[in-house]
Amino acid sequence: MRPRLAGMAIVTLLALTTACGGGGAEQPADGPVTITMWTRAATQAQSERLVKAYNSGHRNQVKLTVIPTDNYQPRVAAAAGAKQLPDLFASDVIFVPNYTSQGLFLDLTDRIAALPYRDKLAPSHMKLGTMDGRQYTLPHTLDLSVWFWNKDLYAKAGLDPEQGPKTLKEFAEHATTIDEKLGEGGKVHGTFFGGNCGGCYVFTFWPSVWAAGGQVMNPEGTTSLNDQAAMTEVFAIWRGLYDKGVTGPTAKEEQGPTWAGFFPQGEIGVMPMPSTTLGVMPADMKIGVAPISGPDGGESTFVGGDSIGVSATTRNADAAWDFLSWTVSDEAQVEVMAKNKDVLARTDLAGNKYSAEDPRVVLINSLVAKGETPYALRFGQTFNDPQGPWLRLAREAVFGDAAKVPQLNAEVTKSLTQ
Template sequence: MRSRARIPALALALTALVGLTACGGAGQESPGASADGVTITMWTRAATQAQSRRLVDAYNKTHKNQVKLTVIPTDNYQPRIAAAAGARQLPDVFAADVIFVPNYTAQGLFLDITDRVKALPYAGSLAPSHMRLGTANGRMHTLPHTLDLSVWFWNKDLYEKAGLDPEQGPKSLKEFAEHATTIDEKLGEDGKVHGTFFGGNCGGCYVFTFWPSVWAAGGQVMNAEGTVSHNAEPPMTEVFAIWRDLYDKGVTGPTAKEEQGPTWTGFFPKGEIGVMPMPSTTLGSMPADMKIGVTAIAGPDGGESTFVGGDSIGVSSTSRNPDAAWEFISWTVSDEAQVEVMAKNKDVLARTDLADNKYSSADPRVVLINSLVAKGQTPYAPRFGQTFNDPQGPWLRLAREAMFGDPAKLPQLDADITKSLQQ
């Protein structure tokens, strides 16, 4: 969700593929065929290229079949997919932001892999949010590829200097606000240290970091069909109120209101922020000497949840090598790939049964992050990008009014969100 990518008007470009059968496109091998010595093509977006590259390199070193990976700039990724789909020139395998997978599945861009997934001995342990968004009409089309979770990071050194227990992170959003306020009051005189930070002009940032507090409180931000918004109702309004109070008191720092996303995670690694929501993938890139605590995002009074972001991966419906493609994507969720490639690099795992493994067990923070995969959510909405990610969309208008404007306007702005979701 850190990217600000928007869904283009896919319908015209993708209608050519709607008629494809669930079994795939031209040149499909028989279900039991064994591909050997085949080179398949794969596309991924730049935002997740590091994990994709590690998996592809490890696979190529140990298999006769090979994968040729193409990395496409994130902002150009969806137009490239749309153009390739319309021309029936999709790669054998492609990854996609999990939020947008339902759109691709609805347009028939992925093969139906239901029977193959069910045959995996760990099928029930695959990241549930990713699997849900890749399933349509009871049929599965994708596997989890990369995962990025929203969590709370706290700076233990700043906690200790402010008189807080450095080993105890916040257990509720109210306590989060108390910790942030204490740090700002005790350490913020020079203007370099602030209690917390957020992306105040970034729709995806709000989604990624505020919505888990709603889920942790037992609420929802929209209906299960992704067509009716609940963002002007409690507990969302209570979450907004707590964060607005932090902003009004100056606890969030002077640039939060205009932060559009690209630099919102850049202040914490510099030691300037006491506690804030962060992408889990940033843990591995933090300064080695920085003492960091990690905990689940909580609701106003407790609970825990996370936004399960990242990418899903599937075999394209025009693949000429579907069996070789399946061999690769199924390997990416195997014990070997998940432990020796992903866990070894502190990446979040695509399987809940491997959360505590020989690599992650050395760092309790990684174990905690992996354990949240089963507890978090990935919201479903066919028009998610236009509504929530687009900087000109209705969600950002509502969030900014809630944080910096007139909360009395939220019901009408929420109606605008619902209207966008239903277009």
């Protein structure tokens, strides 16, 4: 789940008549098969690289269509209702349970079981692609939440530029020091976050809860635990940073689209960031990367990104699987994904020859096995919708009346079960 999706509610999908474990009658073909694939614009670069590499070395070909991210769910819903889905389509991993529950993906359980590295596939993505013990999707792209720190600002503030924060409390201390030492004039700030962005909160705050051994929901995704001690302490630390002005004046209004744009300008000391932004940072910028920690330690991450599956109505199931299984092969993961500094879908390839050139990339890849992707069928309405109850809860906890959190948490639970 990328934070830029804040505000996009889950679209009600029309169920297919095809059974979940059914089909995909195969289209007879004497020659090469061209299969169709959809992906959202948020994963365009990675998808195009994979398709180009596959097409250059295989008789079968993949025709990729990239759809604007905000239009993606309505397009899938319309195609599902008309039974005109492409052979393959990707989805923000957080919404995969909705698609599987409505029969949009072909059951891939037996095919996945035959992969020699089936137990090394990104566990969070595989979990959300599983329903009633059956598996429907593979990891497509991954984006993790991590802490970045600006080594030059650390040095100027008298901090050790080679030692990033190891706890959320230390994170707050570093950010405060940078703001106090370098913040005069208002250009440099200790940290920043998306304070009016539901997706930003879950992507960057929840890992601190998991690192502390807490949870934000029950396993079924029907009960909110965001009024519990672990979340309360995380909120309190961030509230303290805002109250002291360490987060900068615009954090309260930041709705998501530009929340990650300030760090690359060299204006922020330390902040949670999407791991995929490491490869697009200024070449001369000295950046440290650390796992997100809880108030007193531990480490975790929000494993976002996309999963991909074969549509239940495909007539080219074997050809579609040939491409899909190739995307998680050693060749694709190392020579396409790792070569371009992308996070890998397999935990056994974290230290490959390309990633090994940058310890930060190795660290990011290693977090895939330690992070979480929360499961909830009503995730979008509850946590991403700017009119939903989660954003109201988070804003009261950080900027308003924290005493309202228990009541608002009950509203989050109500939203999850409606």
